[in-house]
Amino acid sequence: MNNQARLDAIFERLAQQYGKLNEKQQAYAIREIGRIRGELADLLADYADSDGNIKRTRINRLMRDLDDIEKQIRKYGTVALDEIIKDSAAWTTTKVNGALNSIVGATVTASTFDRINRDVFRYVVNRYGDDGLVLSDRIWSISADIREEISAVLRSGIIRGEGVSTMIPKVRRVHDNETWKIRRLVQTEGSTAYRTATAYNAERSDVVQWVQINDRPGMHRNHDKHRCFILANEDRYREGPGIFKPTDSEIYSPHPNCTSFITYVLDERWL
Numbered sequence: 134m135n136n137q138a139r140l141d142a143i144f145e146r147l148a149q150q151y152g153k154l155n156e157k158q159q160a161y162a163i164r165e166i167g168r169i170r171g172e173l174a175d176l177l178a179d180y181a182d183s184d185g186n187i188k189r190t191r192i193n194r195l196m197r198d199l200d201d202i203e204k205q206i207r208k209y210g211t212v213a214l215d216e217i218i219k220d221s222a223a224w225t226t227t228k229v230n231g232a233l234n235s236i237v238g239a240t241v242t243a244s245t246f247d248r249i250n251r252d253v254f255r256y257v258v259n260r261y262g263d264d265g266l267v268l269s270d271r272i273w274s275i276s277a278d279i280r281e282e283i284s285a286v287l288r289s290g291i292i293r294g295e296g297v298s299t300m301i302p303k304v305r306r307v308h309d310n311e312t313w314k315i316r317r318l319v320q321t322e323g324s325t326a327y328r329t330a331t332a333y334n335a336e337r338s339d340v341v342q343w344v345q346i347n348d349r350p351g352m353h354r355n356h357d358k359h360r361c362f363i364l365a366n367e368d369r370y371r372e373g374p375g376i377f378k379p380t381d382s383e384i385y386s387p388h389p390n391c392t393s394f395i396t397y398v399l400d401e402r403w404l
């Protein structure tokens with residue numbers, strides 16, 4: 134096996150490992166955002182009579198108080214996503230440099246590490262997706278959706294005379310129903326940080342001139358319509374399919390929920 138094949142094998146493994154890490158990050162974000170359930174239960178307890186019901190006349194006021202709940206969702210979501218992006222960048226920088234070091238004995242310095250990780254964070258939080266939105270807009274949108282669902286459950290529950298103890302499990306189900314949006318967000322943003330960090334480290338490296346995008350077929354239906362599939366098969370520079378410059382940012386986030394990964398093409402001196 135030459136150095137290129139050895140490096141490819143390591144990067145393949147890293148992609149699997151990052152997938153596992155991202156699953157943990159999804160669970161973490163769901164847990165963090167789920168903290169509002171406790172706050173909501175407290176809020177409902179404040180509104181309830183001694184018999185555990187909320188009077189209809191208090192609905193409007195309660196609906197306004199959901200502003201605070203929505204703000205909390207945004208806060209927990211922002212803190213969690215910031216941490217996930219930073220952790221993904223730092224994990225990637227450490228791993229890809231470990232790989233390069235083990236194969237060709239080359240690595241970048243620790244101060245460069247920090248700068249790369251900061252640049253990745255800045256890129257990911259400021260990135261405009263195809264939806265025309267940046268990360269904070271996506272968090273606002275998820276928070277608004279959750280609040281909307283909670284409002285609907287509470288409004289109809291109160292009108293029907295349901296007690297707080299009946300409404301709380303329904304509110305919990307709202308959170309469960311919305312978790313796929315949080316999963317998708319973490320998959321999208323965390324993986325973008327992972328791919329961006331891989332590319333930024335290549336840019337700073339003397340031993341890598343080109344990078345390659347690898348799609349992961351079999352994960353989705355209609356995979357051949359996905360942008361990652363198209364990019365992985367495009368031979369833009371006559372260097373081979375999927376081969377791009379590390380600065381070609383379109384390979385950092387081909388589409389939402391994308392699990393593609395970037396590998397390095399070693400300069401011929403290092404083969």
Ligand SMILES: [Zn+2]
Pocket residue numbers: 348349359360361362387388390391392393
């Ligand atoms: Zn993809």
